[in-house]
Amino acid sequence: MVDRDAVDDLVRPADAGYMARALWHAERGRGTTTPNPLVGAVVVDAAGVVVGVGHHQRAGGPHAEVVALQAAGSRARGGTIYCTLEPCSHVGRTGPCAVAVVEAGIARAVVATGDPFPAVAGRGLAHLRAHGVAVTVGVGESAARRQNRAFFRVVELGRPWVHLKVAMSLDGAVAAGAGQRTAISGPEAARWTQRLRGAVDAIAVGAVTARVDDPQLTARDVYRGRPLTRVVFDRRLQLSASSRLARTADEGPVLV
Incomplete structure (x- = not known):
């Protein structure tokens, strides 16, 4: 959960809209990123113009923040990045996103929710703050956690997220009779x-x-x-x- 005492930059009126766009881009990776979470990012320049967007497409591929920063190029300097999940701070199959954010000259980072994965778990936010990036956490948090509910369930509780799909007729039956294949769903x-x-x-x-x-x-x-x-x-x-x-x-x- 978000450490409210660590929030060091106030929420601004436009933040919710940009974060909604980042969440939309994150959803584009649905079904292709496992075991990684869905992540989207939007880069806005100092004038409030969107100059880069990105989403994580597959495990082992570029992270959303890097994709958005590459799209923005030099226009990212002095701007704001909106991330649906805390930027990573460790070296895995890709480089640390928090480092990329700092190197791009981003002045402010708005993050929907922290990443509970042990290799991250606040370290990404700490790296940003340590290098002078203003950080706001919690914008769109409930939507971001809902979007990645399976990821959070596995990391925080060690359990899978399970969907139960049941089809039933009006009289409460699930089949015409024992051993008979019955199509109920339309x-x-x-x-x-x-x-x-x-x-x-x-x-x-x-x-x-x-x-x-x-x-x-x-x-x-x-x-x-x-x-x-x-x-x-x-x-x-x-x-x-x-x-x-x-x-x-x-x-x-x-x-x-």
Whole structure:
């Protein structure tokens, strides 16, 4: 959570709008950044003109702050950067974003929420402050935490974020009868399901669903950075070798 005592620059009227734009850009990475969080950044020059935007596209690729700063170039000097998550301060597969922000000559950084990842955890904000960058934390915090709720759940609690999708008829039934495949959801729900599959890391079904429906459990018509992990809860290990899951195991992992 945000340390309110560490906030050393007041929120300004335009901050919410720029942060909303950064959150929109962050969402463009949905389904492609795992295990990294979604991050968006917007750079505004000293006159209040947006001169650079960016989002994190994939793990191992450039971070949002660096993409936005590169787009802004020299126009970033003396300006403000809006980040949906605390800029990192450690060297991983990419360089530290907090260092890039300082080197670009940014005068002020507005950050939606801190990063609880142990290698960051306040160090990015501390680096900015130590090098004279005015820092405001907490603008759009609730939206940013909601956007990355799965990331926060894993880092803070060590648990996955789970969606439960259930289809039920008006009389409370989930199937026409035992062992019969029944389509209850309509086209709109089916499209929503595909979008949801495109945003998660794994999809799980029970042994009966795997046997009766013989699903592929893929994300169709949506772009993903990597295949879904498909999980079958089958304590008797009865998944057929001729099932579509087994036949497509080379296209994406299947865990039983």
